[in-house]
Amino acid sequence: MSFALILNLVWHVGTLALIALGLAIVFGKLRILNMAHGEFVMIGAYSPVITSSMGLPGWLQLPVCLLTVGLVALAVERTVVCRLYGRMFDSLLATWGISILLREAVELIFGRGYQSVSLPIPGTVQIFGTSYPAYRIAIIGCIALGFAILAWWNSRSMVATRIKAMVENPGLAQAVGINTGRLSAWAFVFGCCTAGLAGLALAPTIRVEPMMGLDYLIKSFFALVVGGLGTLEGLGLGAGIIAGTQSLVGAALNQTYGYLAVLSLSILFLWLKPDGIHSALR
C-alpha cells in the first residue's frame, strides 16, 4: 500500500504544479494578482459539461475547453486587466470582482448543483502490486510531458525575457520594438488556458460546481509563496512542498494536521523568506 502513497504524492504534486502554472505566469511574470485564477480552473472543469449538454462527442472537450477559457480570458484581459499592469493591488480588487462575476455567470447557465463528469479512462491498473486509477496515471504522464516541453521551450525562447522587459520598463520595451499590448494579452490568455486545462484534467476526479475555484486559488498561492515567483524550478519546488506536506502529513496523521502543516509552512515562508525558495526577483 505504500506505493500508492508515492503515486498519490506524484499525482498531487503534478496537478498542483499544473494548476499553479497559470498563476505563476500571470502573477509571477505579468504582476497581476489574479484572484479569478480558480474560476478559470472551474470553467475548464465545466467544459465536459458543455460538450455533453450540447451533445458533442467527447474528443471535443479539449478544443471546447481551450476555446471557452481562451475567449473568456481574452475578454477579461482586453476590458479590465489591460488597464491594470503595474497596479498590483488594484488588479487584486478588479480580478476578485471578475471571479464573482464568472461564478454567477456559470451558476446562471448551469445552476448551482453539482455536475458529474465521467472518467474518459475508467478502471484501475496494477502497478507494483497496487491498483491505481488508470486515468490518473495517464494524466501524470501528460503533465510530465507538458512540463518537459515547456522547460525546453522556455530555455530557448526569448518570450520570458521580453515579458520581463515589458513589466519592468514598458516604455523602453516598446521603444525596442516589443508589441507590449499583444505580448501581455497572449501571456495572460496562455496562463488562463493552462488553468482551464488543469480544470479539464481534474474534472472527473473532483466535485464540479460553481464555487470550486476557491480551493485551487488558495493552494496555488501557497505553492508560489513557498517556491518563489518567476521560475519553473520555484513552481516545481513550491508545488512539491505544499502538496507533499498535505499528502504525507495527511496520510501519517490525519487531514486536519495536514492542512495545519500547510498553513504553518506558508506563514513561516511569508514571515522568514518572503521571496520563496527559488525566486527570479532579487
Next chain:
Amino acid sequence: MTGNLAKLFACAALPLALASGPVIAEIKIGVLVPDSGPGGLFGPSTRNSAMLAADKINRSGGINGEQIELIFADVGVPPAEAAQAALRLWKGEGVEAFVGMHDSAVREALLGRFAGQVPYVYTPVYEGNSCAPGLYITGETPSQQLAPVIPFVMDKESVSKWYLIGHDYNWPRDTNALARQFIADAGGDVVGEEYVPFTVSDFDSSLQRIGDSGADAVLVTLVGGGSVGFNVSFGSFGMDEQAIRLGTLIEENTLAGIGADNANRLYSSAGYFGSIETEAAATFAAEYAAAFGTDAPALNGLGQSAYEGLMLLAALANKAGSLNVQAMDAAAEGTAWSTPRGDNTLKGRHMAQTIYLADGTGGTFTIIASFENVSSSEACSS
C-alpha cells in the same frame, strides 16, 4: 353633500367586504429557507415544496378555517442575521408561526429570539435532542436513520467491518456515537473512525486508510461537496468492490455530483426520496412537476422537508384549535397526520416517520426497503 358622503362611505366599504372574503389570507406563516450560503443549493426546492403545502392546506380548509399565506426569508446567512430576518417577519409583518429549513446554529439563534412565544417547526435532518417550548421537529435524527437500517444492510450485504468517516462537527460525531452502538448490537465491528475538516477537498489518504483497515462497509457523514469529492474518489479507486457505502445525507443533488460511474453499492437512508413509489409520494411528485415544470429543481429530502413542516404545523394547530404555543404544546404528543413520507406521529416533539433505504447504483435512487413508524431516541421528554 350627503349624497357625496354616502358614495364615499360606499367606496370605503367595498374593500372591507373584499377583505373578509375567503380568498384573502388571514394567517401569515414565515418560511425560512437558505437562498444563499452553502445551503443555497436547496433554496429553490424548499420554496417550491412549501408553496405546494400552502396550496394543499388552503384547499382543505386552511388552519382552523382561516386561509394561510407564506412569507419567505433568506436564512443562508450568519445566525445573528438570520435571527434578525425572522424577527422582522414576526414583529414587522405579523407572522404567526415559523417553518425553518436551515442549519443548527441558526436554529439555536432563533430559539433565543422566539423564547417560546411563537410556534416554530424545524424540518431538516439534524443531530437530535433540541427541545424548547413551541419547537416541533419533522427532520430525521441519527437513531431513526440508523437503528433499522444498519442491521438490514449488514444482513443483506453480509458486511460487518465498518469505517466511519465524516466532517468534523457535531452532527457526524453524534451520528457515529450512535452508529457504534447499533453496529455492536448487530454483531459488527468498527475498524476506523475519521473526521476531516471542511477545507479538505481530496480524500486519497482517507481512502488508503479505509483500504488498509479491511473495512467492508463505510458510513459516510460528509456533507455536500465533501461527500461528492469523497465518493468520486472512492469510485475511481475501484473501492466499491471492497466496501459498500451508507450515507445519511446523500440526497438527489449529491448523487448527481457523484455520478453513475461512482455510485455502485452506495446506499442512502432518509425519510424522503423523489423516487418513493407509494401513492401519496407519487401524487406529490406529480403535483410538483405539474406546478413547477419538469425542469424544476430536483425533489430531495431537504427541500421536501418544508412541505412536511407546514403539514405538521397545520395538523397540530387544527388539533389545538389555535396557534397559541401553550395550547399547541399541550396538544402536541400523539398528533397524527399523513404526508408523502407516509403516516407520521408526533412523539416527544419529534416526528416518528417511515424511513427509506435507497440504492444509488446506476446514478438514481431505487428504494429497496422501508421501515414504518420509526421514532427518534433523541426526542424530548414530553
